[in-house]
Amino acid sequence: MISTYTTLLRTPSAWRFLTPGLVARLPYAMLGLGIVLLIKDTTGSYGMAGAVSAAAAVALAIVGPQTGRLADKYGQAAVLVPGALVHGAAVAALIVCAKTGAPTWTFFATAVAAGASVPQIGSMVRARWVAKLEGQPLLPTAFAFESVTDEFTFVVGPVVATFLATGIDPAFGLGVEAVLTVAGSLAFAAQRSTAPARRPADGTPHASAIRVAGVKVLVGAFVCIGAVFGSIQVSITAFAEESGRAGLAGALYAVFAGGSLIAGAVYGAMAWRTGAQRRLVVAFAALALGTAPLWAVPNIMVMVPVALICGLALAPTIITGYTLVEGLVPAAAKTEAFTWLTGAIGLGLAFGSTFAGIATDEFGASPAFVLTFAAAAIGLLVVAAGRRSLVPAKRAVVDVTPVDAAPLALGR
Known part of the structure; x- marks a missing residue:
C-alpha cells in the first residue's frame, strides 16, 4: 500500500499543487461546524444554527458546479482568486453580524455568500490529477488519495474549529477558516503550470456533465452522503x-x-477485480448498516467505537463515486463533473443539518441519528436502482442544450 502511494506522489510537479491545495481544503470541514457553533452560541438554537449552516451548503451546491464550468472554460486561477477573496469577506461579515446581534436575515445572507464562494479546490485538484494521469493505472489511486485527504481535513478541521470555538471564542473557528481558505487558494491558483488546459474556444456548445444519466444517479447518491x-x-x-x-x-x-480515512487509504491501494458499480452498491449497504445503531448509543465511551466503524464505509463510497464519474464525462467537463458531486454533498449537508437541528431541538440527539441511517438507506436505493447507468460508455455523449436551471436536475 505504501509503495503504491509513494509511486503516485512521485508524479512530477504533484507537490506543487498538493501542498497549497491541502491548506485551502482544510477549512472546508471547519465552515459548517464553525457556523453551527457560532450561531448556536449567539442564538441558543440548534435549529437556527442548522438552518444557517444549511443556507451556506445550499449556496455551495448551486454555485459550485457553475464554478466548475467556468474553470473548465477560463482556467482555474481566473475563478479561484476572486472567489477566495469574496469568501474571506463573506465569512468576516457573518462573524460581525452574529456577534453584534444583527437581524436574523443577515445571518442567512452572509452565510449564502460564504457558501457560494467556497473555492472548489478538491474538484480542481482531481482535475489536475486527471490531466496528468488520464488512462494510467494510478488514476484510481489518485482519487483514493484525494478522498483520504478529504477525510484528513474532516479529522483535523472539526477538532480545530471546536477547540477554537470552545477554548477561545466561537468566532475564532470561522476566522481561522477564512484565513486558511484565502491563503491556500491564492497559493494554489499561482501554480498555473500544473493546471489542466482550458477548453478551446472553438464555438462548440459546452456539454454539461449533468446531462449524463450516470452523473445524475451519482449526484443523487452524493446528496445522501x-x-x-x-x-x-x-x-x-x-x-x-x-x-x-x-x-x-x-x-x-x-x-x-x-474511520473513513483508514478505510480510504486501504481501499485505494487495492487492485479490485469486481466492477466499480457493484462496489458502490456494497459500500452504500455497509454505510447503512454502520449508521443503523447510532440512535441507540448510550454514552460517549460507546459512541467512539460505533463512530469509528460507521466511518469505515464512507471513503470507499466516495472514492468509487469519483472513479465512476471520471469515466462518464468527456474531458472538457471533468472539473464540472467533480463539482457536481462536491455540490451534491453540500446540498445533502444542508438537508441533513437542517432536519437534524429541528429533530434535536424537539426530541434530542439520539432520535436525530435516525435521519443519518435514513440518508444512507436512501442512497443505497438510489445506486441500486440506477446501477445500469453507471457503466461508462466509450465516450460519454450528452445533450448540449443550455442548462438554465441546472440545480433542478438534482431531482430528475
Whole structure:
C-alpha cells in the first residue's frame, strides 16, 4: 500500500499543487461546524444554527458546479482568486453580524455568500490529477488519495474549529477558516503550470456533465452522503453537549472521519477485480448498516467505537463515486463533473443539518441519528436502482442544450 502511494506522489510537479491545495481544503470541514457553533452560541438554537449552516451548503451546491464550468472554460486561477477573496469577506461579515446581534436575515445572507464562494479546490485538484494521469493505472489511486485527504481535513478541521470555538471564542473557528481558505487558494491558483488546459474556444456548445444519466444517479447518491455528514455533524454536537462534554464534539466527529480515512487509504491501494458499480452498491449497504445503531448509543465511551466503524464505509463510497464519474464525462467537463458531486454533498449537508437541528431541538440527539441511517438507506436505493447507468460508455455523449436551471436536475 505504501509503495503504491509513494509511486503516485512521485508524479512530477504533484507537490506543487498538493501542498497549497491541502491548506485551502482544510477549512472546508471547519465552515459548517464553525457556523453551527457560532450561531448556536449567539442564538441558543440548534435549529437556527442548522438552518444557517444549511443556507451556506445550499449556496455551495448551486454555485459550485457553475464554478466548475467556468474553470473548465477560463482556467482555474481566473475563478479561484476572486472567489477566495469574496469568501474571506463573506465569512468576516457573518462573524460581525452574529456577534453584534444583527437581524436574523443577515445571518442567512452572509452565510449564502460564504457558501457560494467556497473555492472548489478538491474538484480542481482531481482535475489536475486527471490531466496528468488520464488512462494510467494510478488514476484510481489518485482519487483514493484525494478522498483520504478529504477525510484528513474532516479529522483535523472539526477538532480545530471546536477547540477554537470552545477554548477561545466561537468566532475564532470561522476566522481561522477564512484565513486558511484565502491563503491556500491564492497559493494554489499561482501554480498555473500544473493546471489542466482550458477548453478551446472553438464555438462548440459546452456539454454539461449533468446531462449524463450516470452523473445524475451519482449526484443523487452524493446528496445522501452529504446528508449523512450534515446530520451527524449536528447530532454529535448535541450528543456531546447532552453528555456534559460539549468540547468533545469535534473529537467525536474526527473519530467518524478517522474511520473513513483508514478505510480510504486501504481501499485505494487495492487492485479490485469486481466492477466499480457493484462496489458502490456494497459500500452504500455497509454505510447503512454502520449508521443503523447510532440512535441507540448510550454514552460517549460507546459512541467512539460505533463512530469509528460507521466511518469505515464512507471513503470507499466516495472514492468509487469519483472513479465512476471520471469515466462518464468527456474531458472538457471533468472539473464540472467533480463539482457536481462536491455540490451534491453540500446540498445533502444542508438537508441533513437542517432536519437534524429541528429533530434535536424537539426530541434530542439520539432520535436525530435516525435521519443519518435514513440518508444512507436512501442512497443505497438510489445506486441500486440506477446501477445500469453507471457503466461508462466509450465516450460519454450528452445533450448540449443550455442548462438554465441546472440545480433542478438534482431531482430528475
